[in-house]
Amino acid sequence: MAGIGTIVHSTACRSDTRTALETDLDRAMESDEFVLHYQPIIDLRTGEIRAAEALVRWQHPRLGLLAPDCFIPLAEQTRLIAPLGDVVMRRAFHAARSWRRAGLPPIAVTVNVAPQQLERPQPASRVASLLAEAKLEPSAVLLELTESAAVRDLDAAARAMHELRELGVRFAIDDFGTGYASLDYLRRFPVAVLKLGCGLVRTVVEDAGAATIASAVVTLAHDLGLDVVAEGVETAEQFEFFRDRACDMIQGRGSGAPMPDELFRRLLAGAPARAPAPAFDA
Ligand code: C2E
Ligand code: MG
Ligand code: MG
Secondary structure (H helix, E strand, C coil): CCCCCCCEEEECCCCHHHHHHHHHHHHHHCCCCEEEEEEEEEEEECCCCEEEEEEEEEEEECCEECCHHHHHHHHCCCCHHHHHHHHHHHHHCCCCCCCCCCCCCCCCCEEEEEEHHHCCCHHHHHHHHHHHHHCCCCHCCCCEECCCCCCHHHHHHHHHHHHHHHCCCEEEEECCCCCCCCCCHHHCCCEEEEEEHHHHHHHHCCCCCHHHHHHHHHHHHHCCCCCEEEECCCCCHHHHHHHHHHEEECCCCCCCCCHHHHHHHHHHCCCCCCCCHHCCCC
């Protein structure tokens, strides 16, 4: 089983390693070296698991389990991001379907989508056929618009998102306010959820400016009828901060790190209906 604590991040990836990875990426796709871990997204009011974010890792034969920051930017530069995105979606949809078939609580699965995936021809029908293949209903899926590069063709992305929304697929803006994502996205894109990134969440307790921004974003999102997820919640103080501001959901190591499918299933099966996350027990 892939270890949770042994993942290699880009800071540990030397630049000669990165060059080698570029050559390896193609092969990795062929030989199916990508694995998904799932991280619970918890309802702040009830403690229930509402969704799982699918996070890709590369089980590299020589370098070990690589975190996405080692290879997603590379995949974006080499245009492999779209086929890799399809691999991730196919696997995540099948996993979500198999949780349901196993009688586990019917939660949503969230999948990260790079802008390039929405700029390809017919992105909506690609997603629709992956959903049909997995026999998963579109309402079980939330796509997170994740950016390490700006959306180049806003109109094409907006069109694809509206088509998918009509199918019943929902969207989240990932790491809102910290990357390229602008307020304009909220007007142009059919968004259901805003995710506050780890960088902001980490500082809300000590930094008054970060606290003001986080509170304002929660209010803004609610005024727009959107749900908010605070990502990277690790401590009881951060948990209380977001609970006190009526944030809807949290995701973070405090309530469950990303984990392999078999562990996630166990968590979902054992999760008592209204259990608060263990790290936040008084
Ligand atoms: P993200 O989508 O914002 O995912 C959340 C990241 O925060 C994950 O890192 C997760 O492991 C990390 N995280 C979760 N809880 C905590 C916490 O309590 N503290 C801290 N410090 N971090 C926490 P991960 O798995 O390394 O993913 C990094 C990024 O890679 C993702 O950020 C996403 O932008 C990208 N990514 C992951 N999977 C995919 C994918 O399938 N496709 C694309 N395009 N991008 C992906
Ligand atoms: Mg994400
Ligand atoms: Mg995020």
